[in-house]
Amino acid sequence: MWMIDLRGIIPAATVVGCILLIWTLAVIPMNAHLAADMAARGDVVVTPHSPQDRKAMTGVTIAVKNPVIIAMTYSLDRPRLPSPHQVAVEMHNTIFTVAPTSRRSLVHHAWVTLSATLLGFVIGTTLGVLLAVGIVYNRTMDKSVMPWAITSQTIPILALAPMIIVMLGAIGIQGLLPKSIISAYLSFFPVVVGMVKGLRSPDAMQLDLLRTYNANAPQGFWKLRLPASMPYLFTSLKIGISAALVGAIVGELPTGARAGFGARMLVGDQYGQPMVTWAALFGAAITAALLVGLISFIERRTLNRMGMGAA
Amino acid sequence: MTPATITARNLDLTFETNDGPVHALKDVSLDINKGDFVSFIGPSGCGKTTFLRCIAGLEQPTSGDISVNGMTPDAARMARAYGYVFQAAGLYPWRTIGGNIRLPLEIMGFSKAEMADRVAHVMDLVDLNGFEKKFPWQLSGGMQQRASIARALAFDADILLMDEPFGALDEIVRDHLNEQLLKLWARTEKTIGFVTHSIPEAVYLSTKIVVMSPRPGRITDIIESPLPRDRPLNIRDSAEFINIAHRVRDGLRSGHVDD
Incomplete structure (x- = not known):
């Protein structure tokens, strides 16, 4: 079961390799101007001599005319685009060389964001499942809730998030909960859509079968509709948890939060420390991947035990 | 004579569809006695499945009377008077x-x-x-x-309703299951209603064969089978079996004059 499937790994590794290659190459033109400026200050002869003239040129041209600066583009303190190894070093330093409780630790910030994500995900999933049950069993809810659920997702979360934070702050709710509500707001939607489809997946024959047993509505729910919806639920949960993480990060941006991935991204931007921003970005991506992977694992275990793993 | 387990009198059922009303059952009257094995045979659209669903209380007839174990089909369904086998296993x-x-x-x-x-x-x-x-x-x-x-x-339940249960299976498997079904019927003494579109299957299994025809769905012939209850598979080569099969085929053809 834990055998590594090479056929699955090779295409993925190829894509990652291509991205790393493009990234690495892009570092040169992106940082060429900064590197050239620095070289000029360090008494290296750079052509053209005037910074104004260089500004009018593309990064590629500068790099071609001044091969000496190419190496420098990879080691700037405040690059426009950090190179992969700089981001890796920053992540190594903030994850492994400081205590996880330290404010400098990326693990600390990850936990701040993660806790809001998980709470929001639980709220969103619960709300999503309850709404889906209501939509499937109640005609009025079917007609009224679904259009609003869809409309809710058309409002840019970036516009909504500050309002939620400020309004909740005004009534004294701060910290974890406002961020979780934004997470829940983003993650309930895929759960509603998936669960409505899943709860409606039993066909007419399966419903007729229960009628021949004179089964009541709760029995129909627990014995047929709910188990039939499990594959749909897990698909929704995977989308929902990554949406919840995005929600928590967005919730950290407008409030001047002092901790969390969102706060780190903001700090890196405002204080000209791109490595901090990039490390937080990668930290968020890795966290999302781990969360989705965890749900995939639970999905495989559950569906296998339910005899539906073969599908 | 034992009272009939299932009786239908002048049953009519019309479905309202987007293309206008469909007359699914017209003037269907039938008695099924306890312990009978009754097959409903006919081309698609003849109302055989609809009639079985009426017995099960899954469809409501537009007019006419139907009773199952002396109750309305809905009451019989709530009393769990029958087991229903669908076309697909649906496990x-x-x-x-x-x-x-x-x-x-x-x-x-x-x-x-x-x-x-x-x-x-x-x-x-x-x-x-x-x-x-x-x-x-x-x-x-x-x-x-x-x-x-x-x-x-x-x-x-005393009654077993089966809606083309072997329709999707190949003939060898179907023969085997038919044989097993007869044994099961003998052991359990159930009353069985069985929808099929296979003439040999209907003749081999049934004590009573109900031949139906479409547009509107109606009964064209009811054949009481003279075959003994104990039936080996090779009974299908007997003259009697072939005679009944002929009569079924004639009934099916006579319902098709308009085609």
Whole structure:
């Protein structure tokens, strides 16, 4: 079961390799101007001599005319685009060389964001499942809730998030909960859509079968509709948890939060420390991947035990 | 003579569809006695499945009277008077074979011990011993359909309604299951209503063959089979069998004058 499937790994590794290659190459033109400026200050002869003239040129041209600066583009303190190894070093330093409780630790910030994500995900999933049950069993809810659920997702979360934070702050709710509500707001939607489809997946024959047993509505729910919806639920949960993480990060941006991935991204931007921003970005991506992977694992275990793993 | 288990008098059923009304059943009258094996045969659209669904209380006739065990079909359904076998086995993929057969028993609130007894008993009836812990996808189509028959038998209703249960199976499997079904019928003394579009299947299984024809769905012939109840497969080569099959074919043809 834990055998590594090479056929699955090779295409993925190829894509990652291509991205790393493009990234690495892009570092040169992106940082060429900064590197050239620095070289000029360090008494290296750079052509053209005037910074104004260089500004009018593309990064590629500068790099071609001044091969000496190419190496420098990879080691700037405040690059426009950090190179992969700089981001890796920053992540190594903030994850492994400081205590996880330290404010400098990326693990600390990850936990701040993660806790809001998980709470929001639980709220969103619960709300999503309850709404889906209501939509499937109640005609009025079917007609009224679904259009609003869809409309809710058309409002840019970036516009909504500050309002939620400020309004909740005004009534004294701060910290974890406002961020979780934004997470829940983003993650309930895929759960509603998936669960409505899943709860409606039993066909007419399966419903007729229960009628021949004179089964009541709760029995129909627990014995047929709910188990039939499990594959749909897990698909929704995977989308929902990554949406919840995005929600928590967005919730950290407008409030001047002092901790969390969102706060780190903001700090890196405002204080000209791109490595901090990039490390937080990668930290968020890795966290999302781990969360989705965890749900995939639970999905495989559950569906296998339910005899539906073969599908 | 024992009173009929199922009686239908002047049954009419019209479906309202987007293309206008469809006359699914017209003036259908029939008595089914306790212990009968009644087949409904006819081309698609003749109302044979609709009539079976009326007996089961899954469709409401537009007019006419129908009673099942002296009750309305709906009351009989609520009293769990029949087991129903559909065209597809329709087993829940997330339940084992044993779990699928236990489904009606759980819904009806049998005790754990009683459930275990009954599951073992009906699995033996359909010859599926040893498959209790398997999941549906691990079984062949014929075995899945046997499991669905066991599920319909599990709560021991007197009536078994079967809607083309072997229609999707190949002929060799179908022959085998027909033979098994006759044995099961002899052992359990159920009253069986059986929808099919296979003439040999209808003649081989039934004590009474109801020939139906479409537009509007109606009964064109009711044949009381003179064949003995105990029937080996090779009875199908006998002159009597061939005679009945002829009569069924004639009935089917006479209902098709408009085509």
